[in-house]
Amino acid sequence: MSIGITTYGVYIPRYRIRVEEIARVWGDDPNDIKKGLGVFEKSVPDRDEDTATIAVEAARSALQRSGLAGVDIGAIYVGSESHPYAVKPTATIVAEAIRATPELMAADYEFACKAGTAALQTCLGLVAADYIKYGMAIGADTAQGAPADALEYTAAAGGAAYVVGKNHVIAEIEDTYSFTTDTFDFWRRQGEQYPKHGGRFTGEPGYFKHVLAGARGLLHKTHSKPEDFDFAVFHQPNGKFPRRVASTLGFSQQQVKQGLVVEKLGNAYSGSSLIGLASVLDVAEPGSRIFMTSFGSGAGSDSFTFRVTEDIDNVQGQAPTVAELLAAPIYLDYALYAKHKNKIVL
């Protein structure tokens, strides 16, 4: 029996700030930044948006696409590193907003940028074991980059919701594999506003070690080669890392192109690879195979292979696409950006 994604939804705030504008304030050379990071602009939440509102919008978009109702959802897990509350789940806010309450399982997840895909694995398990008919996994973030830190150029906002089920599956989840270690590449202590990171340590011992091991692990487990797939999606903290890891693994730049959203979006943290996946599902044809590896600092990766079904034709175009959400942005200057992100105490 087929099991997999039955619907998905994305939300990206409309505001943007360009690399040039951030560089102007801090005296950086914008060309060096764009060349070094492969990012041109990033999304910025409105003053009244946060991870909860983004998660709700993404969830509503998923339901709108498919015709499922909130009451059909048996579990909601929201993964983020910017949950509005340290104690009081985002998942229940979403559940109430989409009228999924009260008969459902719910909890929040944290695993840096891969909390959303961890939630996806949990839903997969619950559905496969027939504990629930449909489970919703959301990855959403309003990431904070400390002023003048390199991360300020990429820390963005956005989220995606995925519903897993056995009926009307649009993309089968063929298999999944995770690679997890205790690695201090990037962290934020309870009570701290901004995360700390290990500089260059976040590269090879962080992102590359876990994404390479995770991807190779799943390729090995499924007896697959990169050529077997039509699309590949990787976690996108910048424009360089996913391209380099794809190349190292043997995927072509053509395979990763559709799923690369970071240049205009920035790094949506828990939303990153899930929004990349959505960008692929927006255009994928029945029979396509998709390979995805997410990455979360701390550290670990979740890998999946998907096979798109005929049912995708029923849902494409039924809700905003990633391309539509990235079009018609409203650009902010640094002052408004700082106000939006509550860096100016009002």
Next chain:
Amino acid sequence: MREVAIVGIGCTKFGEMWDKSFRDLFIEAGLMALEDAGMSGADVEALYGGNMSSGIFIEQEHVGALIADYSGLISNSVPSTRVEAACASGGLALRSGVIAVASEYHDIVISAGIEKMTDVGPEKAMDALAAAADREWEAAVGATFPGLYAMMARAHMNEFGTTREQLAQVAVKNHYHGSMNPKAQFRNRITIDAVISSPLVADPLRLFDCSPITDGAAAVILVPAERAREFTDTPIYVKAAAQASDTISLHDRRSLTSIDATRIAADRAFKTARLQRSNIDVAEVHDCFTIAEIMAIEDLAFFEKGRGGPATLAGETAIGSKIPINTSGGLKACGHPVGATGIKQAVEIVEQLRGDAGKRQVEGAEVGLTHNVGGTGGTVVVHILAR
């Protein structure tokens, strides 16, 4: 005073060695050197370890005891001494070992250099390196290390017409040499354009004008010359181990475009060795920044003052020329684990003189020179090595 020979060498790969600690690196280099000399640790009578800033980089002092302990030599209660002269710590460790053997105090000595720089972020690393300058009058008032060398570069360009392209060629040549060195941090070849368009660090110096942050260790084994053949068929003799000091701060120097301590240490070395500049077949010089190599080859009198730039651009310091400079890739491409560099330079020259330098081999090399600078020139150590 008796002559000293190098009978064993060891050097780790240089780079961001995330999985190797300070002690891992020392043990690796030390064991390689002992194996090369066919010796056991029990033969060693004294250790000299060059290291600039373990206190800041890994919050560890007392590294003399640490390296004796972790090398397994502590069972002999070996005297173990850490020496420091900023980026010349390695050269100083070599000279200290040479003096110990030459003065008949010890027969078998290891001189090593170690630096583990990647356990701290870039800001802390920069601050640690700024301690090579005058904290009070340079670092604390805003001068960074690249900033000081940038001033030297600007002055050299004004005074002698040294060009942006000539500076860049130092990095291009060293990357070319590094591409043939399996131990080098950077093995990619680069172009003048790539150097000139790399991010600005301190005008006129760009990222690719600057040596990187690196982890690494190197070690050599020193014995009296008369005992050298007990350990190797290719002993390399230390013909001179000279050192000179100058003011710590750049603004107190006689000149911005010359490191006098280089000239003085070199004169002392050539006098002791009874050799001429023209006897040198290959040299490792201190290219912490591209301008530093240009000044070095002038101050060492391989080229006339002001000609370092044109000579480099014309290829007169690449392998195949009369005086190949930095066949290891130099600090720029091989990497610059600060305290290790001075010893690595000696390892490279020994390999050249033994004929073991592979693709980097300078044909028929018989005499080599190492040049190691601390800070902007407050300390310079020059060694001359020969077959």
